[in-house]
Amino acid sequence: MLPSPAARRIAVVVKGYPRLSETFIAQEILALEQRGLDLEIWSLRHPTERAVHPMHKAIRARVTYLPEYLYEEPLRVLRGAFWSLGQKGFGATIKAFWRDLKRDFTANRVRRLGQAFVMARELPAEVRHLHVHYLHTPASVVRYAALLTGRTWTFSAHAKDIWTTPDWEKREKMAEARWGVTCTAQGTAHLQSLARPEQVSLVYHGLHLSRFPSPPESRPARDGSDPLDPVRIVSVGRAVAKKGYGDLIQALAALPPDLHWRFAHVGGGELLGSLKKQAEQAGIASKVAFLGSKAQPDIIGLLQVADLFVLPSKEAKSGDRDGLPNVIMEAASQGLAIVATDFAGIPEFIRSGTEGELVPPSDWEALSNALNLLARDPERRKALGSAAFARLRRDFSMEGGIDVLEERLRAVSDNTQKEAERV
Structure with a gap:
């Protein structure tokens, strides 16, 4: 059953939530919420810190935690895997996974696939678009989940994910994403060299000075x-x-x-x-x-x-x-x-x-x-x-970057909704 025309919810996928070292992500989520975007958060990891930022307390989005390690929630993973077997995108997903595994034969690759199975099964129908922070592990989970379900996805790249992810992996992920943003001119130039230049844009995080x-x-x-x-x-x-x-x-x-x-x-x-x-x-x-x-x-x-x-x-x-x-x-x-x-x-x-x-x-x-x-x-x-x-x-105020993200996320959400209604 397709979501109603009013459905515009976006899943924001992060590696861990909440994290004090990633207040720029919390700042962005809160600002987008305050501008009326309907968001939910999916995290690959549970929090490891006791302290939280005041912004985390102000964010209303529901948070769902994927199995951090597959053996910790075997039934949840099995349900996701069996459900995924029946999806039209299963073949394309497994093909992409095997290509990745051959080039990076690690247990982490298997964990990403298992997390994607769980996420694909549990995503609400009204969520038609995924936006992921970081182009390495989180983007792998999102890529597989999008292939399984036919959803669209975009990314925000930051630092470690740009400079430690193999070029072949960045190329293939960016080719499937609708668009991406990153937060430095250096990072932007590097990613644009691996993709269509117009696909990656420079968007500074900036700072919301009213919070200081x-x-x-x-x-x-x-x-x-x-x-x-x-x-x-x-x-x-x-x-x-x-x-x-x-x-x-x-x-x-x-x-x-x-x-x-x-x-x-x-x-x-x-x-x-x-x-x-x-x-x-x-x-x-x-x-x-x-x-x-x-x-x-x-x-x-x-x-x-x-x-x-x-x-x-x-x-x-x-x-x-x-x-x-x-x-x-x-x-x-x-x-x-x-x-x-x-x-x-x-x-x-x-x-x-x-x-x-x-x-x-x-x-x-x-x-x-x-x-x-x-x-x-x-x-x-x-x-x-x-x-x-x-x-x-x-x-370097926050508002300019949020203007860009709001416009782009609304546009991709509207386009995805129209595509779904035509199917």
Whole structure:
């Protein structure tokens, strides 16, 4: 039975939900909901963090969790598989799956197919279009589910999924998707080289400034000369290789002894233990605080009382890299001076010497020098922070990107509905 003409619900598929490191996705879902789009969320994983962002609490969309591992819900997977056997798209789905498996013979490929079986069976009839975040694992599940059911799909690509997914896989997925967007010019150019250029568009996440307090009217003029009032340096990001925190510990350890400072890191991640050990071995553990994951209000509070924000992103050995990290824009929302690396999407927002200071990735000596100079110069920090906030308001507000997504999602939903009615 076809859905009624009024049905326009879209399933938004994510790898995990909710996740503090992906507030840009929550921001997008909430904004689209507030513009009247009927959405539901499908997640490949259950949440792993206790804290949630206030935006997650405001989102009304129903959340469905697929079996994270197939053995955990065998009956659900079997029901999905038997149901899928009777679908017209089963042959095309299995053909696509075998092509993928031959080139990447891993258990993860089988898990994606099993999740797709479950999703295809359980999707409500009124959902005719799927929009997936990330072009790697989540897009595989969506691709198979779309082949099984005849639904259409689109994608938002971000960072790791662009740079660690094989080119053959990206080409084949993009050829089947209606369109896609990504959040950096670098990522856009790469994906356009593998697809029809008009199929992939640059859409910055931006920041919804109404969700953030205004920057502090003034900050203490700390210059690192007072041991009782040290310069406060902060960073927010997962402790993973692409964030470059090992370089940052080296840079902090190399700061001159006459400069008084404290550093706070917010975020979880697999490298936290080794970073703490590195700080101890470097003799700076008493000046460094690893605070773990924090809710957004706590992070904003930390940014408001800080003097400097730092993010030394680089390319990991796996090829993983950042896009344009939202935390850079969040720091700018509080008028905070920023030191980062001239890498990935960061220079699309921060122009070195204008909105912040950029150093080469993996160059801890240049990073240390930039931190030292800015720590001693409160007036320079104020100028850079004000310029970053002005650029954020002028060129990187959320509304422009949401305008594009709303228009495109409404158009593809309407077209899909008309196609279904003609069948």
